[in-house]
Amino acid sequence: MKAAIICSLVRPEEKMLIEAFAKRNVPCEVIDDRGIKFDLHALDAWKQYDVIVERCVSQSRARYILRTLKLAGVKTVNTYDVVENCGDKFVTSQLLVQHNVATPRTKLAFTVDSAQQAIEEMGYPCVLKPVVGSWGRMVTRINDRDAAEGFLELRDVLGNYEQHIYYIQEYINKPMRDIRAFVVDGKTIAAIYRTSEHWITNTARGGKATNCPVTPELDALCSAGATAVGGGIVAVDVLEDTVRGFLINEINHTMEFRNSVAPTGVDIPGAIVEYAVKVASA
DSSP states (O other): OOEEEEESSOOHHHHHHHHHHHHTTOOEEEEEGGGOOOOTTOOGGGGGOSEEEEEOSOHHHHHHHHHHHHHHTOOEESOHHHHHHHHSHHHHHHHHHHTTOOOOOEEEESSHHHHHHHHHHHOSSEEEEOSSOOTTTTOEEEOSHHHHHHHHHHHHHSSOGGGGSEEEEEOOOOSSEEEEEEEETTEEEEEEEEEOSSSOOOGGGTOEEEEOOOOHHHHHHHHHHHHHHTOSEEEEEEEEETTTEEEEEEEESSOOOTTTHHHHTOOHHHHHHHHHHHHHHO
């Protein structure tokens, strides 16, 4: 078989995946997404790959690439549908609620006035997020009405239409940490605690990664969340609520795992490659 990785940069994760393919004697080509040129009338050349692993940094670029590869009949990890479902936080929330998977209360509004009303209904503090984005960027805790008015006014003058879609989520008073769980083919293979003095605990923002035991309860929730968005390979961000227990906050389709292999002792890139080989052989 022949595989490929489409990526924007060869980061530590991509290097680990390349090594994992090599260990399994699977030829793997690295394709820079900046150089891709699709001709919709001549897509057969892409069929030389039995499976393509998508690792684009750009969400929009990933969507167009995967949609085109789907049109060409090329197997991909993840699929276009998974990226569509995970790439928009509100779509993810909708699917979690639809599938009865525990998740924080969420509201959506389209104007400053309606967003202010939704925030008042939600109560302070709450969290205002962009529907598209990662690494905790533009995620804001709204502590009072003055803060709400200020951040909503800022969002209103930003040019990107996505900034005018107001995704409002209840604030979960977590114990200075959250959980990132890695789900591959319906099974939670590893999880980490991300601990920080800041309420945003992403490792990209300085959160410290330590091993989190994968209990049957955690596996059941994360597996259900992964199924709700279409399966594949996803990272599930989980919050711990003192009353309700585990709640899925977000699900990520192009997951970073460089800081998670050592604390968990789990060969995450190897599991991803094993799944890709399975997809190619199906």
